[in-house]
Amino acid sequence: MDVARRAGVSQKTVSRVLNDEPYVSAEVRQRVLAAAAELGYRLNTAARALASGRTGSIGVVTLGTALYGPVTMLMSIERAARDAGYALRVVNTVEGDPDGITAAVNSLVEQGVDGVVVSEPIDEGAFSFRPDVPVLVLGMPAAFFAPPAVTVPGHAAQAARSATEHLLELGHLTVHHVAGPARWYAAGDRLRGWRAALAAHGRPEPPVIEGDWSAASGRAAGRRLAADPGVTAVFAANDEMAVGVIRALVEAGRPVPAEVSVVGFDDIPLAAYLNPPLTTVRQSFDAVAREGLAHLLRAIEGPDAAPPPAGDPPVELVVRGSTAPPPA
Amino acid sequence: MDVARRAGVSQKTVSRVLNDEPYVSAEVRQRVLAAAAELGYRLNTAARALASGRTGSIGVVTLGTALYGPVTMLMSIERAARDAGYALRVVNTVEGDPDGITAAVNSLVEQGVDGVVVSEPIDEGAFSFRPDVPVLVLGMPAAFFAPPAVTVPGHAAQAARSATEHLLELGHLTVHHVAGPARWYAAGDRLRGWRAALAAHGRPEPPVIEGDWSAASGRAAGRRLAADPGVTAVFAANDEMAVGVIRALVEAGRPVPAEVSVVGFDDIPLAAYLNPPLTTVRQSFDAVAREGLAHLLRAIEGPDAAPPPAGDPPVELVVRGSTAPPPA
DNA sequence: TTGAAAGCGCTAACAG
DNA sequence: CTGTTAGCGCTTTCAA
Numbered sequence: 001m002d003v004a005r006r007a008g009v010s011q012k013t014v015s016r017v018l019n020d021e022p023y024v025s026a027e028v029r030q031r032v033l034a035a036a037a038e039l040g041y042r043l044n045t046a047a048r049a050l051a052s053g054r055t056g057s058i059g060v061v062t063l064g065t066a067l068y069g070p071v072t073m074l075m076s077i078e079r080a081a082r083d084a085g086y087a088l089r090v091v092n093t094v095e096g097d098p099d100g101i102t103a104a105v106n107s108l109v110e111q112g113v114d115g116v117v118v119s120e121p122i123d124e125g126a127f128s129f130r131p132d133v134p135v136l137v138l139g140m141p142a143a144f145f146a147p148p149a150v151t152v153p154g155h156a157a158q159a160a161r162s163a164t165e166h167l168l169e170l171g172h173l174t175v176h177h178v179a180g181p182a183r184w185y186a187a188g189d190r191l192r193g194w195r196a197a198l199a200a201h202g203r204p205e206p207p208v209i210e211g212d213w214s215a216a217s218g219r220a221a222g223r224r225l226a227a228d229p230g231v232t233a234v235f236a237a238n239d240e241m242a243v244g245v246i247r248a249l250v251e252a253g254r255p256v257p258a259e260v261s262v263v264g265f266d267d268i269p270l271a272a273y274l275n276p277p278l279t280t281v282r283q284s285f286d287a288v289a290r291e292g293l294a295h296l297l298r299a300i301e302g303p304d305a306a307p308p309p310a311g312d313p314p315v316e317l318v319v320r321g322s323t324a325p326p327p328a
Numbered sequence: 329m330d331v332a333r334r335a336g337v338s339q340k341t342v343s344r345v346l347n348d349e350p351y352v353s354a355e356v357r358q359r360v361l362a363a364a365a366e367l368g369y370r371l372n373t374a375a376r377a378l379a380s381g382r383t384g385s386i387g388v389v390t391l392g393t394a395l396y397g398p399v400t401m402l403m404s405i406e407r408a409a410r411d412a413g414y415a416l417r418v419v420n421t422v423e424g425d426p427d428g429i430t431a432a433v434n435s436l437v438e439q440g441v442d443g444v445v446v447s448e449p450i451d452e453g454a455f456s457f458r459p460d461v462p463v464l465v466l467g468m469p470a471a472f473f474a475p476p477a478v479t480v481p482g483h484a485a486q487a488a489r490s491a492t493e494h495l496l497e498l499g500h501l502t503v504h505h506v507a508g509p510a511r512w513y514a515a516g517d518r519l520r521g522w523r524a525a526l527a528a529h530g531r532p533e534p535p536v537i538e539g540d541w542s543a544a545s546g547r548a549a550g551r552r553l554a555a556d557p558g559v560t561a562v563f564a565a566n567d568e569m570a571v572g573v574i575r576a577l578v579e580a581g582r583p584v585p586a587e588v589s590v591v592g593f594d595d596i597p598l599a600a601y602l603n604p605p606l607t608t609v610r611q612s613f614d615a616v617a618r619e620g621l622a623h624l625l626r627a628i629e630g631p632d633a634a635p636p637p638a639g640d641p642p643v644e645l646v647v648r649g650s651t652a653p654p655p656a
Numbered sequence: 657t658t659g660a661a662a663g664c665g666c667t668a669a670c671a672g
Numbered sequence: 673c674t675g676t677t678a679g680c681g682c683t684t685t686c687a688a
Contacts, residue, residue: 009675010674010675010676011676012666012667013674015667016674019667023673023674024674044440044665044666045666046373046375046664046665046666047666047667048666048667049374049377050372050374050375050378050664050666050667050680050681051668051680052666052667052668055374056439057417057439064406066399066597068394071399072394075392075394075420078419079392082420087417087419087435087439088417088418089415089417090416091410092406107415110373111373111384112373214597215597216601218601219601240597243601244601246603247601247602250603268394269394269542270568272543273543273546273572273574273575275602275603337658337659338658338659338660339659339682340658340659340660341658344657347683350657352658371681371682373682374680375664375682375683376681377664378663378664378666378680378682378683379664379681379683379684380664380682380684381664
């Protein structure tokens with residue numbers, strides 16, 4: 001309004017300039033920009049959202065923990081969203097809250113977002129809501145939701161399989177698995193990959209020990225594993241648990257990797273600096289976030305939006321010092 | 329509007345009910361609530377923000393990394409904000425961006441927030457902006473900003489001092505320090521604490537090695553330290569660097585803690601499970617976030633808001649296996 | 657205790 | 673290329 005007067009144009013023209021719309025003469029554009037700068041003018045997001053129906057922000061549902069995987073995914077989503085011109089709203093799901101994800105998505109929709117990303121999906125039975133914006137669920141088997149939901153599968157199963165095969169190729173007769181909580185889809189993926197590798201090689205499948213992603217739970221699992229002299233190789237569903245397993249093994253006098261090999265999952269930044277350096281699987285959170293967001297933006301903006309990047313996100317086994325052939 | 333018609337009341341009355349305002353009869357309240365529920369009605373945040381001038385959300389400027397400290401602080405802020413009824417907007421500062429914090433704060437203000445929290449302040453010279461909302465700067469010496477900024481100092485210096493003293497009391501003649509980047513206030517705090525401990529005990533102050541918070545930089549520092557046979561004790565400004573230091577020491581054939589003691593800072597969840605378990609300093613991010621947010625809310629809502637919790641946030645030295653007396 | 661009227665600051669749709 | 677006219681869905685102010 002003030003800017004319009006000062007630049008001697010209509011309010012709508014100011015709007016056009018500030019939104020980079022076409023059909024504004026260069027001269028007028030300059031004049032408006034100058035006036036806006038002088039007045040320290042800022043577009044009011046609330047008014048824009050009210051008038052346009054779009055908020056320019058997307059919401060993320062994430063875990064309220066410092067675990068590497070979820071946190072890195074959040075950071076990657078932030079970057080991808082910002083690059084696409086969207087602001088981010090974040091809601092943590094609280095541990096133990098029964099319908100945490102549903103509630104979190106709802107709160108985001110109420111806050112006003114153009115789309116929602118569910119970063120670490122947990123099986124809560126059915127998602128009992130009909131959000132009126134697109135929802136992207138990361139790391140989920142497709143076709144689990146009706147639109148407007150969109151899913152991006154993730155490649156953890158395949159990666160888990162190659163981690164297990166690495167151990168098998170080293171000469172281990174079988175591989176034990178310390179899984180994540182059963183309700184986490186991410187845990188299921190890894191479990192499936194491990195199982196597939198064992199089956200493909202005709203190896204016996206030892207009972208699964210379930211952890212909660214934490215190093216403490218890894219250590220508890222490791223204690224049970226250490227008591228069984230038949231255990232020579234362990235695949236943990238994330239690096240934190242792998243660290244706990246190694247700790248328990250070492251405490252029990254079973255050196256890693258001399259007696260028992262351990263591989264983790266995620267490649268936390270510390271992995272290369274541990275004693276021993278941790279063999280693990282690295283996945284590109286950035287790639288997954290970027291691909292997922294591209295899908296989400298299509299659902300929001302329509303088919304004119306940039307098409308999602310093609311190609312598999314890189315997943316790679318990083319062999320370091322925590323794996324070796326089994327003792328003779 | 330629809331809800332109003334359905335409940336047979338005015339729009340304003342609906343507004344009153346939905347905002348828990350007084351002066352609504354219980355009977356009408358019920359009727360409105362029922363109508364809203366049947367219609368699946370949701371308050372529109374944008375409209376409310378436009379009309380009331382308040383957005384009900386606060387913005388956080390944080391680092392785009394998976395480092396434990398910043399991430400945990402972010403999670404704590406999310407919790408504290410949600411408990412206070414505020415939604416969260418998040419912007420990461422990009423590494424290397426010269427005026428990263430200023431730009432991030434501006435973008436938050438443009439997005440529309442009632443207040444801003446700067447979680448990991450870096451010295452960027454002067455903050456060259458006059459945001460029109462209160463800004464809370466965590467971990468900063470007070471009185472660095474004019475209002476509407478408010479700062480919460482943090483107790484890292486004192487904690488760093490006790491970490492250093494722990495080493496001195498173990499019998500080490502002096503303590504070497506691997507610092508964080510000089511521009512980070514958090515790094516400065518720890519440096520000061522270390523220095524104070526040395527001075528108080530009349531010990532020589534060895535040259536500081538500066539890292540970048542990462543394990544890789546810690547390892548580089550550790551290599552230099554390992555080359556000096558006089559080094560028997562190291563205090564690293566965070567746990568990630570401490571892990572790198574230990575790695576380098578071990579690689580150089582200087583076992584920890586037999587030959588060299590190392591203490592970290594932050595108490596990452598993995599600290600207790602490392603080889604050796606890491607002696608470190610634990611600080612309560614939750615307490616700092618909660619106190620800081622209380623200050624911020626006062627600045628936003630006026631002096632009627634809940635007063636900030638009193639008392640020092642707990643900071644404690646956790647002694648584990650990476651420290652021991654110097655070799656004889 | 658309730659309601660009516662008047663915007664908040666922007667964009668959509670349509671004219672010029 | 674530019675302007676006019678209506679709202680978007682709330683809250684505010686004032687009156688009943």
